[in-house]
Amino acid sequence: MSALQPASVIPTVEVVRLRAGKQIIREEATALSCVAENLSVQFSHAVETILACTGRVVVTGMGKAGWIGQKIAATLSSTGTPAQFLHPAEAVHGDLGCLHGDDVVLALSNSGETDEICQLIHHLKSMQTSLIAITGRETSTLAAAADITLSLGPLGEAGQLKLAPTNSTTAMLAVGDALALVISEERGFTPQDFARFHPGGSLGNRLKTVAETMRHGSDLRISNETLSIRDVLVGLSRPERRTGAVMLVDADGGLTGIFTDSDLARLLEQRADEQLDQPISKVMTQRPVTIAADAMLTDALAILSQRRISELPVVDPEGQPVGLIDITDVIGLLPDVAARPA
Structure with a gap:
């Protein structure tokens, strides 16, 4: 002793x-x-x-x-x-x-x-x-x-x-x-006025809009909710930088759910390989929290921190996905990122 x-x-x-x-x-x-x-x-x-x-x-x-x-x-x-x-x-x-x-x-x-x-x-x-x-x-x-x-x-x-x-x-x-x-x-x-005078540094980044910060275009992974998990992942595979989440939409293009790399990892850890061939809508997170493109980034940071999530879909007024806030892009601006689940 x-x-x-x-x-x-x-x-x-x-x-x-x-x-x-x-x-x-x-x-x-x-x-x-x-x-x-x-x-x-x-x-x-x-x-x-x-x-x-x-x-x-x-x-x-x-x-x-x-x-x-x-x-x-x-x-x-x-x-x-x-x-x-x-x-x-x-x-x-x-x-x-x-x-x-x-x-x-x-x-x-x-x-x-x-x-x-x-x-x-x-x-x-x-x-x-x-x-x-x-x-x-x-x-x-x-x-x-x-x-x-x-x-x-x-x-x-x-x-x-x-x-x-x-x-x-x-x-x-x-x-x-x-x-x-x-x-x-x-x-x-207003905060928007303040942002115009503080475009630089960490403060300037916090005062940006979601549209100025979100991933968009070819950086997004968007798929139909009726496809299987395997088809979605194979169809959206790409060697370059990508987001850690797939946004799922219905026939009208409206966001219905989100499926993350962590969701896939959990299926594999549970040896639930047979679920890879069922519709991704069965395992996706339905009705995920979203944010508008014209919202302030500070609002998005608050959601990521409070909900302890890593991806935040950005939708237009019709509810269609137009972007994604990925935690890896804003992690330095978050007030507390310790022990955050993916």
């Missing part, structure tokens, strides 16, 4: 690091809760102003606030609100030319006294550009000059020194996200 293995001991230094890391995250979470509780009607006014904007939302900020501003501008753009980032230092050296009277400026500064931001204020007023401020101090120069002020309040910063922008920048980002998403909802921004 083997000796019991001693329990692993976490070094003290690692315990201290974990405790410190968790504490910083908790501090930032507390800061966000405070900002959420204190969000005023000015937020609604900011939403109205941006919705009415006929130009762009120009986001500006210096230092860490500038990096947050770039993310907010990107989020606005990707959710249906044209936006760009303007570096405040570059603005006073010629980049102010990108601003127009029909734009809205969203300025970020926790202190509200950032030199580069304050230099912009006079120029913005002369251009009659609407100014929305996200700042920690309602009595600051920026807040006083803004048409609308979204106050974060006196949050303080996280960590032992409480100097590096942490709570303040996290709060700015959260308020920017809230603006972008509330505005997006009020615009009626």
Whole structure:
């Protein structure tokens, strides 16, 4: 009998690091809760102003606030609100030319006294550009000059020194996200709209339609339900890439069932070879779940995951098969593919 293995001991230094890391995250979470509780009607006014904007939302900020501003501008753009980032230092050296009277400026500064931001204020007023401020101090120069002020309040910063922008920048980002998403909802921004702005990567693939992803044409195996299993498999055999399922149709071409390679394997495992010469309709899965070609791929992924199936027929309005979503083509997009039966 083997000796019991001693329990692993976490070094003290690692315990201290974990405790410190968790504490910083908790501090930032507390800061966000405070900002959420204190969000005023000015937020609604900011939403109205941006919705009415006929130009762009120009986001500006210096230092860490500038990096947050770039993310907010990107989020606005990707959710249906044209936006760009303007570096405040570059603005006073010629980049102010990108601003127009029909734009809205969203300025970020926790202190509200950032030199580069304050230099912009006079120029913005002369251009009659609407100014929305996200700042920690309602009595600051920026807040006083803004048409609308979204106050974060006196949050303080996280960590032992409480100097590096942490709570303040996290709060700015959260308020920017809230603006972008509330505005997006009020615009009626749809998943299809989102897909147009995100054609690349895993997210872009998820946002495609079924028609853009399904196998079709010569990649499909379609046969009449009255044929025998043997005749169907021999008649549809092909050396190149093929789907793992045969879609069965009636005399009118309507989908009536599906027969997969796994179904065939089960017959062979059960030594039911005699069934190979009976109509495939006797062993096919009748009335399989289907999806339309114009549905979102996310809907197809949900069906594959929830039903734990590997092939999903795509049908037209008359119920005739026009394609097939095969799990091998989308397996990397599924939320959970572990222990999935074929």
